[in-house]
Amino acid sequence: MFSSKAAYAVIGAALCTCLTPAFAQAPAGSQQLNPAVSLIISGGVNEYSNDPDNYEIGGLPLLGEAGLNEEGFALGEAELVLDSNIDDRFYGKATIAMHQEGDELEVELEEAFFRTLTLPHGLTLQGGKFFSEIGYLNNIHGHAWDFVDAPLLYRGLFGRQIIDTGLQLTWLAPTDQYLQFGAEWLRGNERSDNSDFAGKNAVTTFITTGGDINRSSSWQLGLSGLFSDNGVVELGGHGHGGEEEEEGGDAELSGDTRLYGLDFVYKWALNGNPRTRNFKLQAELFRLERDGDISIAEPDGIEASTLASDATGFYVQGIYQFMPKWRVGLRYDRLNIDNSGSDEEVLAEAGYENIGHNPSRVSAMLDYSNSEFSRLRLQVNSDRSGESGSDTQVFVQYIMSLGSHGAHRY
Amino acid sequence: MMKLLITTVSAALLLASQPAAALKVFACEPEWAALVAELAPDANTFTATTVYQDPHHIEARPSLIAKLRKADLLICSGASLEAGWLPVLLRQAANPGVQPGQPGNLMAAMQVSRLGIPESLDRSMGDVHAEGNPHVHLDPERLSQIASVTTQRLQIIDPDNSSQYVAAYDRFTERWQQALQRWRRQAQPLQGKNLVIHHNEWAYLNEFLGTNSVGTLEPQPGIPPSLGYLAELNSSMKNTDVLAIVRKPSDPEKASQWLAQRLNRPAIELPYSVDSHGAADLFELFDKTIALLIAAQAKTQ
Numbered sequence: 079m080f081s082s083k084a085a086y087a088v089i090g091a092a093l094c095t096c097l098t099p100a101f102a103q104a105p106a107g108s109q110q111l112n113p114a115v116s117l118i119i120s121g122g123v124n125e126y127s128n129d130p131d132n133y134e135i136g137g138l139p140l141l142g143e144a145g146l147n148e149e150g151f152a153l154g155e156a157e158l159v160l161d162s163n164i165d166d167r168f169y170g171k172a173t174i175a176m177h178q179e180g181d182e183l184e185v186e187l188e189e190a191f192f193r194t195l196t197l198p199h200g201l202t203l204q205g206g207k208f209f210s211e212i213g214y215l216n217n218i219h220g221h222a223w224d225f226v227d228a229p230l231l232y233r234g235l236f237g238r239q240i241i242d243t244g245l246q247l248t249w250l251a252p253t254d255q256y257l258q259f260g261a262e263w264l265r266g267n268e269r270s271d272n273s274d275f276a277g278k279n280a281v282t283t284f285i286t287t288g289g290d291i292n293r294s295s296s297w298q299l300g301l302s303g304l305f306s307d308n309g310v311v312e313l314g315g316h317g318h319g320g321e322e323e324e325e326g327g328d329a330e331l332s333g334d335t336r337l338y339g340l341d342f343v344y345k346w347a348l349n350g351n352p353r354t355r356n357f358k359l360q361a362e363l364f365r366l367e368r369d370g371d372i373s374i375a376e377p378d379g380i381e382a383s384t385l386a387s388d389a390t391g392f393y394v395q396g397i398y399q400f401m402p403k404w405r406v407g408l409r410y411d412r413l414n415i416d417n418s419g420s421d422e423e424v425l426a427e428a429g430y431e432n433i434g435h436n437p438s439r440v441s442a443m444l445d446y447s448n449s450e451f452s453r454l455r456l457q458v459n460s461d462r463s464g465e466s467g468s469d470t471q472v473f474v475q476y477i478m479s480l481g482s483h484g485a486h487r488y
Numbered sequence: 489m490m491k492l493l494i495t496t497v498s499a500a501l502l503l504a505s506q507p508a509a510a511l512k513v514f515a516c517e518p519e520w521a522a523l524v525a526e527l528a529p530d531a532n533t534f535t536a537t538t539v540y541q542d543p544h545h546i547e548a549r550p551s552l553i554a555k556l557r558k559a560d561l562l563i564c565s566g567a568s569l570e571a572g573w574l575p576v577l578l579r580q581a582a583n584p585g586v587q588p589g590q591p592g593n594l595m596a597a598m599q600v601s602r603l604g605i606p607e608s609l610d611r612s613m614g615d616v617h618a619e620g621n622p623h624v625h626l627d628p629e630r631l632s633q634i635a636s637v638t639t640q641r642l643q644i645i646d647p648d649n650s651s652q653y654v655a656a657y658d659r660f661t662e663r664w665q666q667a668l669q670r671w672r673r674q675a676q677p678l679q680g681k682n683l684v685i686h687h688n689e690w691a692y693l694n695e696f697l698g699t700n701s702v703g704t705l706e707p708q709p710g711i712p713p714s715l716g717y718l719a720e721l722n723s724s725m726k727n728t729d730v731l732a733i734v735r736k737p738s739d740p741e742k743a744s745q746w747l748a749q750r751l752n753r754p755a756i757e758l759p760y761s762v763d764s765h766g767a768a769d770l771f772e773l774f775d776k777t778i779a780l781l782i783a784a785q786a787k788t789q
Contacts, residue, residue, distance in 0.1 A: 169579055250557050289551045353738075402712045
């Protein structure tokens with residue numbers, strides 16, 4: 079087909095065109111639509127043996143969206159995700175979450191950020207509103223989780239997930255071993271019903287490393303921390319469909335926040351081919367320290383107390399795909415909470431009672447995915463978050479993805 | 489003192505900006521690593537997947553991000569084959585040289601004409617790619633076009649060794665043209681024969697060999713075979729003269745064995761790429777593939 083001379087001619091001709099900066103070549107992956115658009119719809123049925131409106135995590139106030147999903151048939155969030163390389167230097171992504179709250183449609187800009195693609199020396203800068211790189215599950219959308227609900231430590235310590243507006247800088251070391259260092263500068267008080275976590279200028283740092291053990295197994299280990307001084311956090315939150323939480327509704331915490339965490343993921347698939355069978359082990363350990371003052375506005379004045387709260391939480395979960403389309407999973411959650419302050423009654427009113435109870439939960443799930451775009455799930459929890467004994471929770475969930483092919487992180 | 493500092497800094501910058509001795513290549517699939525081995529024998533090539541993996545379903549593992557960070561050339565099939573993981577690697581690897589639109593980003597399927605470009609896109613038809621069928625490496629003629637583009641890119645990325653790349657390209661092309669004639673001759677008896685295939689990655693091989701695909705074990709691209717569908721396929725094949733049921737090493741063999749027994753035809757696993765069935769390079773890939781099909785054909789006569 080090609081003689082050697084013809085080849086030279088082709089190469090020569092191509093060289094001439096190639097010297098112009100842009101290549102007449104479509105990028106990998108996503109050129110059918112620009113930007114790639116997908117709409118993720120989810121919902122299901124939620125049943126609880128206890129009243130979900132009385133849900134509490136003993137010893138911690140419910141921040142953000144830490145409450146339970148509403149009982150009965152429930153329509154979850156619909157998420158519209160747009161992402162694209164903006165030009166040759168920037169990538170951008172926006173997620174718009176829509177949720178029916180009674181008669182009202184709540185629309186929320188869950189994330190909207192840009193990310194550099196071409197900074198030198200392994201540097202990447204990201205700016206806008208995004209999921210913090212803290213932990214493993216924090217920067218994964220709920221619809222890509224392996225269980226219906228968040229781990230207890232995410233619920234109790236983070237208010238479900240830490241999403242905030244700010245800037246992120248990462249540096250990927252030029253080593254054979256994956257080694258990434260990063261830091262984030264966040265507002266710390268994003269009011270989006272998702273988090274009011276630190277109250278003021280939070281800084282996070284994280285280190286992530288990982289590698290392959292052999293053709294079939296790989297792992298990732300992360301260390302992260304979040305630090306904020308003199309922030310004001312409004313306590314009290316609500317569930318996805320629940321009423322405003324009364325407990326600590328007008329309470330404020332002003333003080334310092336320290337969060338430290340360790341996350342680990344191990345994945346196995348025979349020959350690195352996960353389609354038939356695969357296994358994932360995932361564990362995270364976090365410690366949240368709050369130091370400051372609680373104040374509660376009452377009709378007859380302000381009640382106040384000092385607060386020193388140390389909450390440690392971990393979860394371990396294993397997910398096994400035993401045949402194509404079918405997976406089973408098991409998760410264990412536990413929190414240890416130690417609160418002290420000058421006025422125990424005020425602490426209790428704000429959700430920080432010291433009760434010597436260690437919230438825990440066991441969850442089992444079975445899910446079926448007809449394709450990468452659809453998933454049906456059954457999950458049962460035995461939840462001992464509160465002091466009032468075990469709550470048996472049963473969930474049936476569907477997650478459907480309309481549109482472009484999402485690429486998922488490790 | 490100041491002068492010493494400036495000298496040290498500029499020396500460090502010079503060192504940092506100089507390209508490493510060997511060209512670093514990140515190949516998504518082994519066939520592209522094999523092509524680079526022909527065209528840039530001195531390159532340090534990392535292959536992200538093996539033939540026992542399905543390149544459509546790969547985890548964006550930390551090890552892959554670390555490798556892509558340092559690559560001078562990224563060579564993949566493209567056409568959405570790696571859509572589930574490559575975009576993540578590109579966003580995480582912080583490597584300007586391999587981003588889309590750069591000479592270091594080579595998507596092989598996008599360099600040649602493609603089969604199976606759908607007229608309309610509907611997911612009820614399975615996981616179809618708007619860009620068409622990405623498995624272009626199984627057509628040796630398209631491979632020689634891709635070899636030419638790869639050589640151009642190598643010359644741009646590493647101009648110092650430009651003449652070496654041209655020489656390697658010439659050597660490869662000469663051997664490839666001879667092999668092409670041999671394969672066409674050997675494949676004569678396969679003309680017009682019918683194959684049942686696991687997934688539609690054999691379209692380009694069919695085009696080259698003149699064979700037909702008369703059915704797929706997957707009801708839709710990317711949807712695993714079900715017993716009901718296989719039974720239907722079995723009955724629809726009753727009056728068709730099927731040469732063999734063909735799969736690649738990463739396909740589960742159960743479905744093809746099931747149909748093979750009922751049709752009384754061999755189920756054969758073809759190499760699909762290099763490093764499988766003893767195929768060490770692209771030449772052996774086609775040698776072995778044609779030999780296996782010819783052997784199946786001899787048996788059925």
